Amino acid sequence: MKPIKHFRHANSKISLKVKIWLYFIMFTVVVFALLWIFLIFFLERFYEDMRVRSAAKSMIAIADVYNEIDRSEKYSNAMEIVLDDEQSKKLADIVEETAVKEDLCVLVVDKYSREVAKKHIFNDCLIHNPNDKRRILADSIDSAEGHVISYRFQNILIYGCTLGDGAYPDGYLLINLGLVPVGATVDVIKRQLMTITVILIAFAFIISLYLSNRISAPIDRITKSAERLAKGDFTTKFDGRGYLEAKKLADTLTYAEKELSKVDMMQRDLIANVSHDLRTPLTMLKAYAEMIRDLSGDNPVKRNEHLEIIISETDRLALLVNDMLDLSKLESGRQKLTPSEFGIRGKLSEIIERFKGLSEKNGYTIHFTPDEERTVYCDTVKIEQVIYNLINNAINYTGDDKQVFVRQINTDDGVLVEVEDTGDGIDKDKIKLIFDKYYRSENHKREVVGTGLGLSIVKAVLKLHNYDYGVRSTIGKGSTFWFKISDVKKQQ
16 A cells, blocks of 8 residues: 655644644633723723612612502501501611612602601712702602602712602602712722733733643644554554543544555455466466467367467456456445346246256256245346355355255245355354455365455445345354345235
């Protein structure tokens, strides 16, 4: 096998290690860039939105507690809010809890602006100042039937809503929240973040360099091993330590190495066997042609004898070439099946009858044990070729008694065809090789006639049909080759 050429892509100049390192650095830079952008441009907006949402939720929570109080028990004369001790405590508790938790000033007044419940957290609260409170309440009453108000003065935001019926409110709920300037805070955070950024970028640089080396190391090892394999070294070991994907890649390449080693060995055997099989007939053709030219040209008897040998060797050479072409077509997938219906019992009888002349001439006896006729659907020519090759193989390897047995066994799901010889059998460790190209069993006494491709053709044809096949063998008793035709037509 020729070593595989090693191509380098012009657009792959950056190694995996460098790419991983660059991706880590880019990720770190993007993260810190986003962090700085959000800090500088959006921190104040986020802070205000957070405070506003907090105030809105607090307002709704207090209003819900107020609305849970039975309306008929809230009023006395002049429709003003009058709560008993338990109701007042319940409303005061939610006002106290909300104000402390959310850092708010809260004020609940009736429709005459009289205080019902309140909690002031800081002194600059507008609703704490009587003048500001009256102005805010006036704005609240005039704004869209007083449902919700929003009032801002510098860094102070007023939120409020009506209590009770929107058209005829019982009173008003006002919430005062302070918006603390965040400029100074941002400056402090910037200084801290700058220090952290420098430290973390340096740390990310070191970590990314370490990780890129750690991640790329198994790939580098496997690549170097693959380069040795590409040069024809089939003893290469693939080390996939590191992570699961690298191990899977190493296992796959190890499997590929074994298969390539087998292919290389088979290719060498193929070349050696073909060279041997071609050399013998070609040498004989040349020798007898020269003998006709130099010696027997004028002797009709000798000339015909030499011509018969030339014809015989030419037939053998043609058979070898044809078998090689057939096997090549089958294994490449270019050979297509042409299935048709036929009776398997009649086909077996016909083929065995064709062997009758050869059997009688050389003293062989072929015993056929048929079953009931069964119609099968497959490629007639290819199945004939399988049966021919199996019987010919049995004739080559049968024992001194020269007995060959052919059996047809009908089953519920197909037809089993067996061809048995009485030869020396096949060793267990050699059975798996028996269908390989040019493999010949060493357990035989006579000279084997054939190309060494018969069983390989059998294997290729049966695999193309997707039929089961195999061989059973016992040393000293013989071998039985079998295949099962599964495409059958049920008899009526």
